Amino acid sequence: MGVMNELIDAQAVKTLSGILTAVAPDVTWERTAAAASLLGDLNLRARTDLVAGALVDDIRNSPGRGYPTAAASFRAALPVPEFTGWTLWPVSEAAATLCLESGSRQDFDDALALLTELTPRLTGEFAIRRLIARDPDRALAAVLDWTSHPDEHVRRLASEGIRPYLPWAVRVPALVQRPEATVPILDALYRDPSEYVRRSVANHLNDVARHAPDLVVATARKWLGAADNNTGWVVRHGLRTLVKKGHAGALEVLGFTPASVAVTGPHLDRDVLTIPGELTFAFEISNTGARDARLALDYVVHYQKANGTQSAKVFKISTLTLAPGESRSLSKRHAFRQMTTRVHHPGLHALELQVNGALHGRTEFRLEAG
Template sequence: MTKRCLEIRRPSMGVMNDLLGPPAVAGLRGVLARAAGQRDWPALAAAAERLEPLALRARADLLAGALLSDLDGGRGHGAGYERADAIFRVALQDPEFSGWPIWPVSEAAVTLALQDGRPGSFDDALALLAELTPRLTGEFAIRRLLIEDLDRALAIIADWTRHPDGHVRRLASEGTRPYLPWAVRVPEIIARPGATLPLLDALRRDESEYVRRSVANHLNDVARHAPDEVVAAAGRWSADPGEHTAWVVRHGLRTLVKKAHPGALAVLGFTSGGVSVSVPELDRGTVHLPGELGFGVVVTNDSGEPARVAIDYVVHYLKANGLLAPKVFKLAVAELAAGESRQLRKTHAFRQMTTRVHYPGRHQLQVQANGTLSAKAEFDVVS
């Protein structure tokens, strides 16, 4: 069986749509034609000509719909799950059945399983996604099965945490993430933050970095709506650590640390209280786009004990509506002796990007150390 790359890297906006372009569709048609006995796939061929204006997610949905039409054969009463499943499993014997065309295939399979309505088809669709996921991923299509019956799905997914294939183990964590990029939300996962934590408990020491990274990202997702549950889980893991526990916990708590959550800081050994931060000294009052802003700051441990300090800085960006929006960036982790002061310097770049547009006007900068915020320093950005 042909495996995909060890880790899916989401491409840049400029190239991602082409991942499901006409060449990929032509390859999928060839695979399915061989799997179904040289059967034609006219709807899929027609869909390939309508891809150009669409983004990647819309392309996947269009191709999934075309697959359903071709599987139905024009009869108009809906294709059966069992028949489609048989074709897809034959296709899995073909090493060319891989890559991004797996996404619409997985979506079509789930649609048919849900239309079928039988528990056996639901369970088999999950099994099919586990077989498909090493060829790309089943993390997007699985969401609709989670929406349909979360408890039934999680009971099956729990067994995947012991699967010999790391891609399947990773699907157990990644497919159930509360805020998985590009994927539909599963409201019940957000409403029940403890529902997926047993999966993370089982995978936190996984031998694969690919799986462990997913566990950390999943934990960070849960922190957005259930920080106390996340801190409790991180505390349990830290009390019974494995070789990579420190990294998983640190990465899983990264958003809570930026928010200076006291529990998260405590789990990571950062001392609360007794730290002061000077007003940042800026190297200029105006930044010309594209440009840079340098600043210096002094962090002092005012306590009588050594302190481990997480130091971040906050840029308050001026938005189009005239309001300021804070964005936190990592600066340093420092071990300060009792009474010690540490001077730090940093240069921050201001360049227009697709993910961040800079607007001319008054901005602000702060530094925080273990949650203690400095006073704000102001500067202007001009184009």
């Protein structure tokens, strides 16, 4: 995260304070300017909070004080080309803070509009969540209107900003408790001409699958009934976690119905592996049924945890179709390297195959520290 932290560095904060001083001289932006020397070793989120707090303090100490002063100041900066990049994250957070302090419905609506103006410079997907948490119905009604906005960044914000499990973002309980509330927005965007927007829709659908899988499957089935050339990808990407979990409804929507197969393996190239290293496994699969078998092939690694238990993670191999009586031999390599996102612990691990959600051939191996 070191490089990510520098997305908001001292120079970026100085540039921001300089722009605001030039376009909004009625506010003394001294706290914002001073924040440039206070970043230290703070992570990106903490830097955002620091700069947002400084912006809020400067506005609170100005003659106008509240949200309207913030909105006017930030809008005045929009014509400046340098008013862009990651320092707009604290800008949007400051606007949200002052809007919520105001409690005015007019300020609430204007803050939503301000985010659509800022989001082409840097996404407003983080700040909007605090507005949704305050008044979900009012916010989502506005978001639904954005689905027809001419700017793809605003249309993407309509999907991305309301994802239930958006990375780095605060959780909004209403988005989890009422998963059906965002479906009309996704319905309006799944055939969007922009891949940037469609990818967000697919990721949003995948988020919802964590707590409302049946709703996701029903939505995917509906979209495939009114599909364009891109809908298949959106649905496959949106159902990817359910497919890995072997969810029968998701597999059926994608054409992976239960099949009669015989699986031999997996055969591992070694029983003991030293970190870092790679494990190669091979297997054979045959269609023993009387019809073509469309197959989703995955494998599951059961990782040893620090407490001695195991945790399973599913990885994709491929999809294929086998004619009756047809067999196919396949192999795959899996790397074991220490990463910031996964710490490997020595001990007993296991690997098994997953075919259309059904598990086959669990085989154990031992991982040793290098």
